Every structure is written in structure tokens, then in C-alpha cells.
Amino acid sequence: MELFDVYPLYDVAPVSAKGIEVKDNHGTTYLDFYGGHAVISIGHSHPHYVNRIKSQLEKIAFYSNSVQNPLQQELVELLGRLSGCEHYNLFLCNSGAEANENALKLASFHTGKSKVISFSNGFHGRTSAAVATTDNPAINAPINKQQQVTFLPLNDFDAFEKAIQSDTYCAVILEAIQGVGGLDEPTTEFYQFIAKKCKENGVVLIADEVQSGFGRSGAFFAFQHHGIQPDIISIAKGMGNGFPVGGILIHESIKASYGLLGTTFGGNHLACVATLAVLEVLEQENLIENARTLGVYFKQEAAKIPHVKKIKGRGLMLGLEFDFEVADLRKRLIHNQHFFTGGSKNKKLLRILPALNISKDHIDQFFEALNKELS
Numbered sequence: 001m002e003l004f005d006v007y008p009l010y011d012v013a014p015v016s017a018k019g020i021e022v023k024d025n026h027g028t029t030y031l032d033f034y035g036g037h038a039v040i041s042i043g044h045s046h047p048h049y050v051n052r053i054k055s056q057l058e059k060i061a062f063y064s065n066s067v068q069n070p071l072q073q074e075l076v077e078l079l080g081r082l083s084g085c086e087h088y089n090l091f092l093c094n095s096g097a098e099a100n101e102n103a104l105k106l107a108s109f110h111t112g113k114s115k116v117i118s119f120s121n122g123f124h125g126r127t128s129a130a131v132a133t134t135d136n137p138a139i140n141a142p143i144n145k146q147q148q149v150t151f152l153p154l155n156d157f158d159a160f161e162k163a164i165q166s167d168t169y170c171a172v173i174l175e176a177i178q179g180v181g182g183l184d185e186p187t188t189e190f191y192q193f194i195a196k197k198c199k200e201n202g203v204v205l206i207a208d209e210v211q212s213g214f215g216r217s218g219a220f221f222a223f224q225h226h227g228i229q230p231d232i233i234s235i236a237k238g239m240g241n242g243f244p245v246g247g248i249l250i251h252e253s254i255k256a257s258y259g260l261l262g263t264t265f266g267g268n269h270l271a272c273v274a275t276l277a278v279l280e281v282l283e284q285e286n287l288i289e290n291a292r293t294l295g296v297y298f299k300q301e302a303a304k305i306p307h308v309k310k311i312k313g314r315g316l317m318l319g320l321e322f323d324f325e326v327a328d329l330r331k332r333l334i335h336n337q338h339f340f341t342g343g344s345k346n347k348k349l350l351r352i353l354p355a356l357n358i359s360k361d362h363i364d365q366f367f368e369a370l371n372k373e374l375s
């Protein structure tokens with residue numbers, strides 16, 4: 001048997017990792033400025049995270065959602081308090097795509113409608129409705145194309161107003177900072193306009209915070225920079241710091257009933273302690289503030305580089321746009337300088353998504369390495 005060959009791979013095989021450092025099978029140490037697609041939020045193998053999971057594993061790792069799991073209750077309380085989203089209820093699942101799939105399904109149940117508004121360059125996952133709302137025809141199979149999705153340009157007030165009046169939409173889904181799409185953002189005015197129009201037209205507003213949530217943008221959720229209140233918030237990635245866990249926060253105005261949503265693995269004991277450990281470290285180590293402060297520092301340092309044409313993003317969800325395609329630069333950063341960075345749909349954009357507990361010194365090391373490759 002061989003692996004189903006769907007990923008182009010860099011020739012690096014990490015075998016251990018600690019904090020922001022990743023070591024490969026030859027003993028070479030890399031600095032991780034990508035966090036494996038924005039997943040590593042509190043650093044690799046954080047001792048509190050390791051201990052929480054280890055000790056839970058020795059007690060009970062899994063039981064299905066047919067019995068009480070007090071860890072879920074503990075998680076609801078801490079997540080509600082730290083995110084400021086106390087007026088939401090939590091449904092747990094296993095990944096970002098699954099979170100959006102459940103968000104879209106719930107919006108459709110709630111409104112009795114089926115069409116969705118999404119935005120150019122939006123990315124929401126690779127499953128049925130989630131991939132249909134993703135602006136990339138190449139990853140949509142004929143079965144996904146049955147979904148009815150209208151793609152609109154970001155920040156186009158007229159196009160949005162015209163579309164939403166048709167009274168056929170169950171949901172609007174958007175990222176407050178586009179990840180895979182290349183770090184573009186709705187303006188505050190546009191996001192507030194969307195929220196207002198959704199409310200007026202009875203359309204469910206889904207904030208996809210799979211990548212931008214859990215402190216990455218310098219606020220718990222990136223939509224919080226815009227003072228709006230979504231109906232559903234989807235979460236994953238940094239939530240589990242590598243443990244596969246996702247979820248949706250559902251505003252209390254949307255009522256639950258038995259059978260509406262369901263999952264076998266979602267909310268299992270290990271997933272709960274992984275998420276609790278992430279939240280505890282975010283709070284104890286002030287990591288959201290660190291993301292905010294170091295994001296500003298990173299941008300200041302990036303502005304000194306003449307090759308950088310645009311600096312995008314917030315907190316530690318950042319992008320550097322060059323006037324050339326960055327695929328080769330990324331390879332050189334890995335192989336010559338031992339730094340992991342990310343790419344995006346915008347081929348000229350280098351994506352920067354380190355753990356939220358990096359230091360100024362790590363950022364200085366990154367710019368030293370980048371300057372070497374640019375000179």
C-alpha cells in the first residue's frame with residue numbers, strides 16, 4: 001500500500017518539537033512561523049498541555065455523547081468567560097470543515113432556506129457545503145456543486161444589499177481575516193452592514209473563526225475588532241493546539257432540539273482537556289495580549305524591508321506581500337535558514353502564523369533570516 005498522494009511535500013520530517021522549535025530526523029532545528037496551518041497556538045508540547053492530556057488518558061479517553069461528560073461543562077464555562085460569548089451555546093465536533101458544515105446545516109434548519117452567500121477568496125473547508133462556500137472551483141467536485149452559493153466581492157455594499165433582498169438565503173459566511181485566501185479583511189463598515197442586513201432579513205450570520213479565533217488576531221475572535229455579533233461562530237485549529245477538535249458557538253436565540261446535530265467523536269474527553277489546556281495557557285500567560293503586541297512589532301520590522309509591498313493581517317495572523325511569487329523564497333527559508341512559513345491563494349504572499357507565545361527575539365531572528373535570503 002502507498003499513501004494516497006494528494007499533498008506536495010517538503011522534504012522535512014519533524015520528529016520532535018518544543019515551543020516554537022521543531023526538530024527533524026537529522027537533528028536540524030527549525031523555527032516554526034507557520035504552526036502547521038495556524039494550528040499551534042500555545043507552542044508545541046507545552047508542559048501544561050502535555051500533562052493535561054497525559055493524566056486524562058490515564059483516566060478515560062473517550063465515551064460517546066450518550067452519557068454525561070463534566071469536562072464539556074467545564075469547557076463551556078471557561079470558553080464563555082474568556083471569549084466574552086456567554087450568550088452562546090457550544091456544539092463540539094472534530095475539525096474546521098465539520099464546524100462550518102454544522103453551522104450551515106443549522107442555519108438551513110433554522111430558516112428553512114438553503115442558499116448561502118460567501119465571499120471571493122473565502123475558504124471554509126473541504127466537505128460538502130463547506131467546500132461549496134469555498135471560492136475554489138478546483139476543489140469542488142460535481143457533488144459539491146449542487147449547493148447554491150453566491151460569491152460576492154468583499155466590501156461591495158451594493159452587491160451585498162442586492163443579493164440579500166432576494167429572500168432565499170439561509171446564511172452568510174465569512175472570515176474576519178481571510179486565511180488561505182491571502183489575509184484580506186472586510187472593513188468594519190462592511191462587516192457591520194452585513195450584520196445589520198442579516199438581522200433585517202432573517203439570515204444567519206456565520207463568522208468563520210476557524211483560523212482567526214482563539215486569540216490569533218489579538219482579540220479572542222477576529223470579528224470582535226468590528227463590534228458585531230454573529231449568530232454562529234465556527235472554531236477549530238488553535239483550539240486544540242494540534243489535537244483534532246472543532247465546534248460552533250450558537251447564539252442563544254437559535255434553539256436546540258434532539259437530533260438537530262450529532263457526532264460520535266466530537267467533545268470526547270481528550271478533546272475537552274486539550275481545549276481546556278489551551279484556554280488555561282492563553283489566560284495564564286496573557287497570550288492574546290502577546291499576539292497583539294508582537295503583531296505590532298512584527299509589522300514595524302516588516303516595514304523596514306523594501307521588498308515588502310504590503311503588510312496584511314492582525315496579531316499573529318500576518319501576511320507579507322512581495323512583488324514576486326514567494327514559493328521559492330519559502331523553500332529557501334526552510335532549507336537554508338530553517339524557518340517554516342506559509343503560502344496562500346495569493347502567490348506573492350508569505351503567510352506568518354507562529355504560536356502566540358513567541359518572543360521579540362524570535363521575530364528578530366526571522367527578519368535576519370529573511371534579509372539574508374532577500375539580499
Ligand SMILES: Cc1ncc(COP(=O)(O)O)c(C=O)c1O
Nearest residue numbers: 095096097123124125179210211
Ligand atoms: C477559515 C477556515 N475555515 C475552515 C477551514 C477548514 O478547517 P479543517 O482543515 O480543519 O477542516 C480552514 C482550514 O484551513 C480555514 O482556514
